Amino acid sequence: MAASQIPQGANIIGAAVPRIDGPLKTTGTARYSLDRDFPNLAHAVAVQATIGKGRIRSLDASAAEKMPGVLAVLYHGKLKDVYRTFPRQQDGSMAETRPPFDDEKIYYWGQYVAAVVAETLEQARAAAQAIRIEYDAEAPDVRTDLGAGFEGKRESSWKRGDPDEALKAAAVVIDETYSTPVETHNPMEMHGTVAVWEGENVTLYDSSQGVVGHRTTMAEVLGVPRENVRTISRFIGSGFGGKLSPWPQATLAAAAARQVGRPVKLSVDRRMMFTGVGHRPRTQQRIRLGATADGKLTAIRHDFYTETSQLDDFVEHCGEQTPFIYSCPNLEVTTALVRRNVGTPAPMRGPGAVPGLFALESAIDELAVKLKMDPLELRYKNDAERDEGKNLPFSSRHLKECYQTGAEKIGWKDRTPAVGSMRRNGKVIGWGVAGASWAAARVPCTATFEFCTNGRVCVRCATQDIGTGTYTLFAQVAHEKTGVPLDRIDVFLGDTNLPDGPTSGGSMVTSAILPATAGAVSQATQRLLNIAAMTPESPFHGSHPDSLTVAEGRIVAKQGQPQVVGAAYHGSADVSAKGLPFEEVLRMANLSSVMGSGRNVPSFEDPKAKQYSLHSFGAHFAEVEWDAEIARLRVSRIFSIFDAGRIINKKAGANQILGAAIMGLGMSLMEETVYEPHTGQPINGSFADYLVPVCADLPDLDVTFLDYPDLIVNEYGARGIGEIGMAGVAPAIASAVYHATGVRVRELPIRIEDLLKSTVREA
């Protein structure tokens, strides 16, 4: 879109605004963490364990140490002054809390056991290969059946009524188990850290979704004061949750740099992306639904296992949406944490909701089939008026309208429910639907805004743009409030020297930064107008500041306000008609800039917001095409309808839902990290063997936003949309697959071997 087509002024909020950082990225001039180079930079290469469980019997680095260019070989006992972080701290913690090389035990395949620092990357890599390690290996536990051998405790996280009694009494019961595999984040930009020490201070260039938490965590890990650490992450090739907290490679880079006294760069390669930098854990979820013969839910039990590492207690909260998405008097959600010899998991786009809703929404579809009821009818019948989990009203819930809109778009009234009953162009087609939800909140955020004497304005905040369009959102608010054109707005993010901003996680950045930025602009504007009114050289001298405003980047008298013109006004008709550019007034006052700052009250401290359940909602309608004879399945259309508050940037917003739908398609049909049963290695750990959708797999995608502002969350009515779009895709596709083929797949991904079981024949 040409700049001239972008709506101006207040209309920029809600418009489809192209990324202000787009040209930097498309021209390759945006500098990512690993693009940083420094004089005297040394390179580190990590060595990974090649067993899944056991211990290091011996490690011989003597050959490696003598190789050309080698500066240090680090392993257990050789890495100095690294500390464990306190787990689950408010502002971040190490994702894998064990410091690297802490002991000689091996907890998972791929664990870092050594690192080489050398003059060049090639020298470091060659020396890394020359380290001889012998292990006492034991059989790792990477069983995919999470119930197998489980002896831990199951915890109840939600309970109301008496679900067990209600199940006994129910006219119709569904009792099925659903599994989702380990999935690997695989953002385009891999993890990596460049660490640069200057005396007691260190600057870390890391690909981070949360620079503020990263800084705090790394200060703890390195045993230095927080103010000595600066984390910079200007551009991020996405993270999907894998970069919320630092991983051991950041520790290795920073500690190695301190030890060799030189800047060090350490990158995680694609194969390593499958081991020590998180993954979505495997889940196994038993769902029991009880209903009356006419389809009113009487009981929901959601009992799940979620896998974690030997080292950390990461829980995938599969039952988070279960208590409030349907109205049901009797309910319980229980969690069991199962240890395997795998790396520590991490949140991955829509954690909890994405696997959890695959199970719950699939079960709802199965209930509809059993009741011979339309799955939309069943959902309408059990729609929740209020959050029965928290017993609070929803701030804004239009799930039913999402379904109705989607039904209209796909033409649901023409759906015939019988398996394999719909045909088109010689193919069987199947339609499925599922709902989605994701929590909203306003998290703390501070931001500053500055009018500068060079005619530009600056916004600053230590949040970061993980590729979602955050830079552009700040600019939209700045433009909305001041009318300064986008090309004169500078946005600075991704640096802990800036005012503290939120982690890019939980889809909570947008709702946090909007009020903080608006507050900062408002304070700066107030100060600017005071200056205009008080500066003798200013033509507005003597005006009441309240009679002035900033529009189109100029200070002007408000409509209907008297044109008070100061002594310095020499009769220019122009000034009274158009006001003065703000920078001219700054110059008259001999000020380089005027700044304001804003901070928002988080919703958990806001008495009004606390009276509501804050959530976004949505629905996906999926269509599959099924060529029965050769078991070829293609997803042909997905309609996504979302009630995610007011959408601030339609383009960036739709982009999030489109990407999430595609990721959901990958989850449904392709993605699975397979651990080799004997060694525990992620054996398909490369892009050759771990499949994600390619362009040819993409269906027609159609995104609709209902766009109802949620004014409880913030004054803009905006909630977040980064994650919710992935929830509900897999159950919609799995239900469509059932509709076309009669095969109900309860263990993702849906594969050709599942579909070969279909008895539906040629169209």
Added chain:
Amino acid sequence: MQTFQYTKAASIDKALGAASGAKFIAGGTTLVDLMKLSVEKPSGLVDINLLPLDKVETLPNGGLRIGAMVRNSDLAWNAEVQKNYAVLSQALLSGASPQLRNMATTGGNLLQRTRCVYFREPSAGTPGGYGCNKRTPGSGCAAMEGFNRMHAVLGTSDKCIATHPSDMCVAMAALEATIQTEGPKGKRTIAFADFHKVPGDTPHLENALEPGELVTYVDLPKPVEGAKSVYLKLRDRASYEFALASCAVVAKVEGGRIRYARVAMGGVGTKPWRSHEAEAALMGKAANAETFRHAAEAALKDAKPHGENAFKVELAKRCVVRTLKMATA
């Protein structure tokens, strides 16, 4: 990665004179990968990109001569190939990605190695690494009891179940191509069926080439008059992925009966899998679904699944049936 000598050969003679332990490098799309993974450790690379083997020419007998350096994309879009050997064009276009096909060559494609995840693991065949009889004879085969969903069901042995990954070769098997080579001992012609080897007890010996022998051309026989040819590939995603099962058919129907049939399969064999059994089941029979299913059953009669890849038996049958339908429609 190991250090190696790199030389660029200006002529076939120069290429043949290269030191032993060296490998030819054409497009490099397989070889460089395998060197990075420490699977291939050649002492030298002889770059054959300057050799005058980059043309597709009609032979006096009406057949087609394809230079070993003809790129996969050039071959796929060659008008003669599209017209008379459609199966080959379709097979090539179903493989890899446009970027890879622009680099990949006919000779390199013939010699691409298996995508078995164990074979491609840097430490396979070394002490402490996965067993791989292809990498180190006698070290075992981790795929037998491991992650073997992608592995072969035909032509396997108790030493190796690795799939031959090529699409192009499946079409060439059905087209009964011949391979022209030039080596230290002179020139020879190898029938396509004799070029690739089943693993047997020696899975590390994959083809009929002698050390230092260069593939110069692949010859296709004169097109069969009145025949139609088709390639069909079934896989886990719509593009850019190897076959779970594929099929190449050249068939001719007259008066409702099958008068000529060549059937080859990919994704299921340890080599590009020509099925004489399927062809026998087709010859002279009515071109209908029943005949095709019989042919498919015959083609997979000796299939030996290994757990996760059991589905390939049924999938390959369906692939054969559909391809036969398409080729006889």
